[in-house]
Amino acid sequence: MSYEEQNVIWRVALASYDPREMRVWTRYLEERNPAIRCTGYRSSRPLLERLEQGDVDVLVLGGRLEDMDSIRFLPRIRGLARKPLVLLRDDGRNEKSAVESLSQEDACYLIRQATLEDMLQELRAPAHRPAESLEKRCERIYRSWGVSTCDANKRYLTGALRVMMGSDHRLAIRKEILGPVAEEYGLTVAAVDSALRRLLETLDETGTQTWRDFRKEYGLERRKVTIGRLLYALESRLSQQ
Known part of the structure; x- marks a missing residue:
């Protein structure tokens, strides 16, 4: 049974200071998988409020929000009761720093530099288990x-x-x-x-x-x-x- 045939919705939060970038992600992901529902966020406060509600399956972080970068943002989601899969799109240096900002206890995170095709591949994982990174x-x-x-x-x-x-x-x-x-x-x-x-x-x-x-x-x-x-x-x- 394909992912789409399971009638399961993936709730995806897109985070970036660039609205054009988020429109590209939304169009790409939703057109190629009708089970994906994207919502965009440009600043950290509404995004954190949404994450605290526990109804986000995947967070796609574009590296920088309007009010902070990924290095400052990622540690703020450590305390969430329900942690989403995290796909990080950032330049190599910032990605390395962001990953290093998380402790060894944050193994529930799957953080990687992701292309749009990488994202889609992650979101094709069966609904009965979390998506798992190639790494x-x-x-x-x-x-x-x-x-x-x-x-x-x-x-x-x-x-x-x-x-x-x-x-x-x-x-x-x-x-x-x-x-x-x-x-x-x-x-x-x-x-x-x-x-x-x-x-x-x-x-x-x-x-x-x-x-x-x-x-x-x-x-x-x-x-x-x-x-x-x-x-x-x-x-x-x-x-x-």
Whole structure:
């Protein structure tokens, strides 16, 4: 049964100082999913009042409201009895600062830099469970493979998957997938490629039985696991969830 067929409404609060931006979001989201109902907010007070009522499923935060930025706003919703899914649209530096402003206890938040297509994908999640970010889904898989929580290389793998899953056609691994990831982190393509190769080496040396089962399931048991093969196998796994 599709999300739309469940007759469930997603109540989405859009927050930005820019009314034009919110009109674009509203038109895009509501046209592509009739189950979405958007309401726009330009300042923090009416938005917080709405959030305190507990009838917002998703908050799309455009980074800055008329009276405060995301760094000041996000901590104010920690005390909500019913916390919404949070999708953060902001430039990279402000996003990092906003995320760091939340404590480790705020695990109920799903905060990420989101494109419009990312937003729509999050809102397609079944109504019986909260939408789950790509990062969180990937992290669960990485943990099952035995990847250390401190291994920074996995973020490049997640970034590459985000690029792949945002495209409707097959992409060239280095130029069209690793290239955008390298640009996001201020690295060269060679550096990202090297980091992913190190991650693969670690998996082959210390990976769990779940990792070995994954290789077998996707026909990688008797083949060299390249970055491309790993990415397409992971994309297939994630699309089945």
